[in-house]
Amino acid sequence: MKDKRFLVVYYSYTGSTELIASEIADALGADLLKLQLAKPMPQGGRAFAIGGLTAALGIKARLQAWDKDPSQYDAVIVGTPVWAWHTAPAFNRFWAEAKLQQPYALFSCSGDTPPAKLFDKAIQRVGTSPVCAPLGLVKVEGTRDKSIADARAWAASIVTALDKS
Numbered sequence: 402m403k404d405k406r407f408l409v410v411y412y413s414y415t416g417s418t419e420l421i422a423s424e425i426a427d428a429l430g431a432d433l434l435k436l437q438l439a440k441p442m443p444q445g446g447r448a449f450a451i452g453g454l455t456a457a458l459g460i461k462a463r464l465q466a467w468d469k470d471p472s473q474y475d476a477v478i479v480g481t482p483v484w485a486w487h488t489a490p491a492f493n494r495f496w497a498e499a500k501l502q503q504p505y506a507l508f509s510c511s512g513d514t515p516p517a518k519l520f521d522k523a524i525q526r527v528g529t530s531p532v533c534a535p536l537g538l539v540k541v542e543g544t545r546d547k548s549i550a551d552a553r554a555w556a557a558s559i560v561t562a563l564d565k566s
């Protein structure tokens with residue numbers, strides 16, 4: 402693991418995915434790339450309407466320029482909040498543009514929806530399977546310590562899977 406370079410990429414609106422991304426990055430000694438919308442999300446109820454609709458439609462949000470190049474890393478871990486049972490539009494843009502060639506893993510944070518098929522389309526699009534089953538954390542705000550422990554254990558499973566491959 403020591404000689405592998407990891408990048409953890411994430412979008413977060415209210416901080417849960419950011420918390421988990423930071424824990425995973427810390428566990429792996431990874432760099433972090435925070436995806437930032439070119440046009441900030443509105444606050445309050447409009448965020449749910451606009452965010453939910455654009456996510457459900459599979460829209461790819463415009464992003465600010467990335468300050469890390471995913472192609473320079475041995476493995477890339479990507480996280481998204483669940484919006485209207487879909488990946489967030491920022492994730493959609495990153496996924497479409499990054500065209501990852503290296504091993505990858507995926508995680509999500511949600512309020513109460515277990516993300517059963519959340520990443521199916523994304524996985525189909527690259528045509529290769531993630532190095533381990535996606536991590537889907539539910540109610541991160543209410544289960545902070547457990548979510549962090551689960552995320553760190555999952556990060557360790559990425560290393561194990563890569564060592565075996």
Ligand SMILES: Cc1cc2nc3c(=O)[nH]c(=O)nc-3n(C[C@H](O)[C@H](O)[C@H](O)COP(=O)(O)O)c2cc1C
Nearest residue numbers: 413414415416417418452482485486511512513514
């Ligand atoms: C626009 C929008 C839509 C959401 N849709 C869902 C949903 O379908 N299912 C769910 O469990 N949580 C939903 N949530 C809650 C978020 O998935 C949850 O709070 C997540 O932890 C937020 O991650 P973040 O803090 O990194 O933004 C939604 C939140 C927003 C803002």
